[in-house]
Amino acid sequence: xxxxxxxxxxxxxxxxxxxxxxxAAIRAVQGERNNVxxxxxxxxxxxxxxxxxxxxxMTVQADVPRTPSGxxxxxxxxxxxTLTPLQRxxxxxxxxxxxxxxxxxxxxxAGIAIDWTWEDESDPDREAPPKGGDGxxxxxxxxxxxxxxxxxxxxxxxxxxxxxxxxxxxxxxxNGRQPKTLPGFEARMxxxxxxxxxxxxxxxxxxxxxxxxxxxxxxxxxxxxxxLISFGATVPNIPSLYNNYKRVVQTDTHVMILQEMVHDARIxxxxxxxxxxxNRKWMGDSIAYWDGDVLVVETKNFKRVNGLxxxxxxxxxxxxFSRKEDGNLLYDFTVNDPTAWEASWSGTYEWQSxxxxxxxxxxxxxxxxxMGNILRGARLLESEWQPAMDVADAAEGxx
Numbered sequence: 001x002x003x004x005x006x007x008x009x010x011x012x013x014x015x016x017x018x019x020x021x022x023x024a025a026i027r028a029v030q031g032e033r034n035n036v037x038x039x040x041x042x043x044x045x046x047x048x049x050x051x052x053x054x055x056x057x058m059t060v061q062a063d064v065p066r067t068p069s070g071x072x073x074x075x076x077x078x079x080x081x082t083l084t085p086l087q088r089x090x091x092x093x094x095x096x097x098x099x100x101x102x103x104x105x106x107x108x109x110a111g112i113a114i115d116w117t118w119e120d121e122s123d124p125d126r127e128a129p130p131k132g133g134d135g136x137x138x139x140x141x142x143x144x145x146x147x148x149x150x151x152x153x154x155x156x157x158x159x160x161x162x163x164x165x166x167x168x169x170x171x172x173x174x175n176g177r178q179p180k181t182l183p184g185f186e187a188r189m190x191x192x193x194x195x196x197x198x199x200x201x202x203x204x205x206x207x208x209x210x211x212x213x214x215x216x217x218x219x220x221x222x223x224x225x226x227x228l229i230s231f232g233a234t235v236p237n238i239p240s241l242y243n244n245y246k247r248v249v250q251t252d253t254h255v256m257i258l259q260e261m262v263h264d265a266r267i268x269x270x271x272x273x274x275x276x277x278x279n280r281k282w283m284g285d286s287i288a289y290w291d292g293d294v295l296v297v298e299t300k301n302f303k304r305v306n307g308l309x310x311x312x313x314x315x316x317x318x319x320x321f322s323r324k325e326d327g328n329l330l331y332d333f334t335v336n337d338p339t340a341w342e343a344s345w346s347g348t349y350e351w352q353s354x355x356x357x358x359x360x361x362x363x364x365x366x367x368x369x370x371m372g373n374i375l376r377g378a379r380l381l382e383s384e385w386q387p388a389m390d391v392a393d394a395a396e397g398x399x
Contacts, residue, residue: 063325064293064323064324064325065323067250067252069252071252071290071293072293072295072322072323073250073323074248074250074255074295074321074323074329075248075249075250076247076248076327076329076353076354076355077245077246077247077248077353077354077355077357077358077359078245078246078247078248078328078329078351078352078353078354079155079244079245079246079351079352079354079357080237080239080244080245080246080331080349080351080352081153081154081155081156081239081244082154082155082157082158082159082169082239082349083106083107083110083154083155083156083157083158083159084155084158084159084165084166084167084168084169084349085167085168085169086168086169086170086238086239086347087168087169087170087176087177087178088167088168088170088175088176088177089167090175090177092167092176093175094174094175094176095167096166096167096171096174096176097164097165097166097167098158098165098166098167099165100165102165103157103158103160103165106158107156107157107158110156110157111156114149114156117149117152118149118150120149129143129144129145131202133200133201133202143199143200144200151242152241152242153241153242153243153244154239154240154241154242154244155239155244159349159350159352160350161330161348161349161350162330166348166349168347169238169239169347169348169349170345170346170347171346171347171348172334172344172345172346172347173343173345178341178345179341179342179343179344179345180341180342181310181340181341181342182339182340182341182342185310185340188310188312189309189310191212192222192223192305193222194213194214194220194222195214195215195220195221195222195225196222196225198214198215202381203381203384203385204378204381204382204384204385207382207385207386213378215374215375215377215378216378217375218371218375221371221374223282223305224262224307226368226371227262227364227365227368228282229262229264229282229283229305229306229307230259230261230262230264230307231243231261231262232244232261232307233307233308233309234259234261234264234266234283234307235266235283235284235286235299235302235306235307235308235317235319236308236317236319236333236335236347237257237259237319237331237333238308238347239349240261242261243259243260243261243262243362244260244261245260245354245357245359246258246259246260246351246359247358247359248329252270253269253270253271254267254268254269254270255267255268255270255288255295255297256268258359260359260360260362261362262362262364263361263362263363263364264282264283266283266286267286268286268287268288268297269286269287269288270287270288270289270290270295271287271288271289272287272288273287274287274298274300274301275301277301279301280301280302280303280313281301281302281303282302282303282305282306282307283299283302283306283307284299284300284301284302284306284315284317285299285300285301286298286299287299291320293322293323294320294321294322295320295321295322296318296319296320297317297318297319297320297321298316298317298318299316299317299318299319300315300316300317302315308335310337310340310341311335311337311340312337312339312340314337314338314339314340315335315336315337315340316335316336316337317333317334317335317336318333318334318336319331319332319333319334320332320333324350326353327353327355328350328351328352328353329350329351329353330348330350331348331349331350331351332346332347332348333346333347333348334346
C-alpha cells in the first residue's frame with residue numbers, strides 16, 4: 001500500500017481542476033447571460049427612443065396638413081393685411097418688438113379710428129369738384145375725389161410673429177428700414193410715376209417744362225394705373241391699402257398664388273430651372289424647392305418696371321413659406337437689387353388663414369375704359385394751354 005498517498009494526491013488534483021473548470025464555465029455562462037441581458041436592454045432602450053421620436057414626428061405631421069406626397073399643404077385662402085408697417089418708425093431705432101399691452105392699445109385705437117372713418121359718409125347730392133380740383137391728391141385722388149374709407153382695408157391690427165409683436169415687417173437691417181437708395185433712384189421713380197404725383201391745377205401745367213408729360217399716351221401712365229401690375233408689391237408680397245387676400249393652390253410640381261389686387265395669378269414651378277434671362281416678366285420668373293418643410297422660392301428675370309417700387313430688372317427675391325399648426329403661413333423674404341439699394345433687406349410677417357373666405361375678381365378699370373377719358377381730358381387741357389399763354393404773354397408785353 002506504499003503508493004496510496006500518491007494516488008490520493010492525484011485524485012485531489014483532478015477534483016481541484018474539475019472544480020476550477022466548473023467555476024470558469026459558470027462564470028462564462030454568467031458573463032454571456034449578462035451580455036445578452038445588456039444587449040437586450042440596449043435594444044429595448046433604442047427601440048423606445050425610436051418610438052418616441054417617431055411619435056413626435058407623427059404628432060408634428062398630424063398638426064400640419066400635408067399633400068399625398070408628404071409635403072406641407074399650403075393650399076388655402078389668406079388675408080395678408082396688417083397694421084404692422086413695412087418700415088419701422090425712425091424714433092424706435094432698433095426696438096424690434098412691442099409689449100403686448102402697447103400692441104393692444106394700438107389695436108384698440110385703430111378700431112376706434114376705423115369706426116370713426118366709416119361714419120364719414122359721402123354726400124350723394126354733392127356738386128362736382130371745383131375746376132382745378134379740391135386740392136386733395138392723396139393716393140392718386142387727383143383733386144377730383146378718391147376712395148373713402150369704405151374701400152380701404154389695410155388690416156385691423158398689428159400682428160404677431162412667433163408670439164411677438166414686431167414694430168416693422170423689415171427685420172434686416174436691424175433698424176427695420178430699407179437701406180439707402182443709389183443715385184438715380186428718385187429720378188427713375190419720378191419719371192415712372194409722374195401721372196400719380198402730378199398736381200392737378202385744371203391746366204396742362206406739364207407743358208411749362210421740357211420733357212415727356214404724364215399723359216402723353218397710354219405708356220406714360222404708371223403701370224399700376226394701366227392695370228398691368230398690382231398697386232401693392234407682389235414679389236415680394238407686401239401688404240397694401242386694400243385687397244390683401246390671397247388664394248394659394250398647390251400641386252407636387254407647381255404653386256399658384258392668386259392676388260386679390262389686380263387679379264395677378266403668380267405661377268411658381270417646383271424643382272425646375274429658370275427660363276432664359278431674356279424672358280423677362282412683370283412678376284419675374286419663380287422657381288421653388290423644399291428645404292425640409294419650408295418652401296423656398298427664388299425669383300429673378302424681372303422687367304425693368306415691376307411691382308416693387310424702386311426695383312429694376314436686377315431684382316432678385318428669395319421667399320420662404322412655412323405652414324403653421326394654426327393654419328397661418330409664416331412668410332419671410334429677402335430683397336436684393338444691387339442697382340436700387342445699397343444692401344439687401346429682409347422682412348417677415350404672417351398670412352392669416354381664412355378658410356371660409358373667397359377671393360373675388362378685381363376688375364381693374366373695367367377694361368381700361370377710364371384710359372380714353374384720361375387722355376382726352378389731357379388733350380383738351382393742352383388745347384386750352386397755348387391760347388392762355390398767348391394772352392398772358394400779350395398782357396405782359398403791354399405792361
